[in-house]
Amino acid sequence: MKSHSLHGLIASLRRSWTQGAFLLSLMMPLAAPAQDVQLGLLLGDGGAFHDGNFNSAQITVSRAFGSAVALESGWELQPRGTFSVGILRGQGETATIASLGPDVVLQEAGAERGWFLQAGIHPTLISETDFGTRRLGSTVQFTSYAGAGFRLGAEHSLLFHIQHMSNADLDRENDGVNQLVLSYRHHL
Numbered sequence: 001m002k003s004h005s006l007h008g009l010i011a012s013l014r015r016s017w018t019q020g021a022f023l024l025s026l027m028m029p030l031a032a033p034a035q036d037v038q039l040g041l042l043l044g045d046g047g048a049f050h051d052g053n054f055n056s057a058q059i060t061v062s063r064a065f066g067s068a069v070a071l072e073s074g075w076e077l078q079p080r081g082t083f084s085v086g087i088l089r090g091q092g093e094t095a096t097i098a099s100l101g102p103d104v105v106l107q108e109a110g111a112e113r114g115w116f117l118q119a120g121i122h123p124t125l126i127s128e129t130d131f132g133t134r135r136l137g138s139t140v141q142f143t144s145y146a147g148a149g150f151r152l153g154a155e156h157s158l159l160f161h162i163q164h165m166s167n168a169d170l171d172r173e174n175d176g177v178n179q180l181v182l183s184y185r186h187h188l
Contacts, residue, residue, distance in 0.1 A: 036064035037188045042084065044163060044179035054131070054177050058086025058097070062185070068109070076109040082120065090177065091132025099124035099143050112154045119146040124165060129173075137171030145181065159183045 039061055046054030062082040069077040080103040088095045101122030108114050124141040147161020159182070166176030 036078075036080075038062040038157075038185040039188065040183050040185035042086070042181055042183040044181040046090065046177055046179040048180060049178040054088060054090035054179060056086060056088045056097070056179060056181075058084040060084040060183065060185070062103070070109060074109055075106060078105045078107060079103070080105060080120075082122065084122070088126065088177070091134060093128055093131045095126050095128035095131075097124055097126045097141075101143075107151070111151065113151055116149050116151060116157075117147070118149060118159060118161065120144070126165075134175040134177070135173035136165075136167060136175060136177070137173030138167040140167060140170060141165050142168050147181070155187050157185045157187065159185065 040059065042056070042058040042060055044054075044056035044058075060082055061084075062080050064078050064080050066079050068079075071077065081101070082103050083098075083100045085096070085098045088097050099122035101120055103118060103120030105116055105118045107116035121142060121144040124143045126136065126139055126141050129136040129139060143163060143165040145161045145163040147159055149157055149159035149161075151157040161181050161183075163179045163181050164176060165178075167174050
């Protein structure tokens with residue numbers, strides 16, 4: 001087998017795996033009964049990381065699924081699923097972005113107020129891949145994040161996190177975008 005054929009086969013397997021993972025992540029939140037639904041607004045700024053400054057704005061819908069895992073410390077791990085849609089701007093270009101994927105929240109069990117930690121990874125679709133001199137390479141991206149938040153009461157929370165979006169080397173061009181993000185969530 002010629003090397004370019006092997007490269008083509010590997011690229012094809014990567015695309016198939018990515019599409020399968022994306023479809024699976026779309027179904028995960030649908031498999032559980034609805035509970036603890038949150039609507040949110042997310043604002044991101046990449047000025048600390050990139051020339052040309054990348055900014056984003058997204059609306060989110062998130063819900064808990066499955067049962068929280070109780071920890072001996074009085075805290076719990078709660079799995080969630082989150083869908084977001086919005087825009088990404090950088091170096092004079094604007095793109096539409098949409099993502100859906102799993103999250104996990106570490107929080108004090110039963111608390112209406114208090115600190116929490118949250119992390120997730122979301123397969124992401126983006127309408128543009130070229131932002132001035134930065135090349136994202138693929139319309140399929142993966143957005144990963146981790147951060148800390150504070151639940152302000154039964155209905156409101158704020159989350160501050162660091163976020164990275166790239167195509168996980170599905171394409172030769174993979175500059176990626178990093179942002180500091182603040183989000184507000186209203187708990188229904």
